[in-house]
Amino acid sequence: MIASNFLHAYVVVQVENACTDNVLYKVSVTARDDVPFFGPALPDPAVFKKSPEFHEFLLTKLINAEYSCYKAEKFAKLEERTRFALLETLYEELHMNSQSHDGTGRR
CATH class of the missing domain: 1.20.5 (Single alpha-helices involved in coiled-coils or other helix-helix interfaces)
Known part of the structure; x- marks a missing residue:
């Protein structure tokens, strides 16, 4: 567990099948209770192929996470x-x- 007054949301990306033609990325997201939901929603399962769509999804998720964190009580x-x-x-x-x-x- 990471203890911090400023880190409010975490997006974890785990590589599966690294260095192969079938590389996949498993995404997990968590946030403090006072951080509003931020999209886009994760599919079930939250596993993505390497693609421009995944790149766009991840950047959008990270940007939305930042904006949602600003709405948390502390910020x-x-x-x-x-x-x-x-x-x-x-x-x-x-x-x-x-x-x-x-x-x-x-x-």
Whole structure:
């Protein structure tokens, strides 16, 4: 088990029949409970032949996993805190700039 505050989803790809013309990839996916489902759904069995379609499937799954993780509680709170800090900094800079122009807010 991997213990981490930031790793929320895992996509494991296992190679079967490596170095043959019949190479296959077995895919397993798991995520923390607060990560929403992300597609595309795995077929049953989740075994794929080497192909452009598998490549596209895997990239799509990984990208969707990342976006879903951002919706998890921990990342949502971090994003909210970051946005608040950025807005607060923007406000302070604009407020200082407006006061530095003869106190009227005009240039």
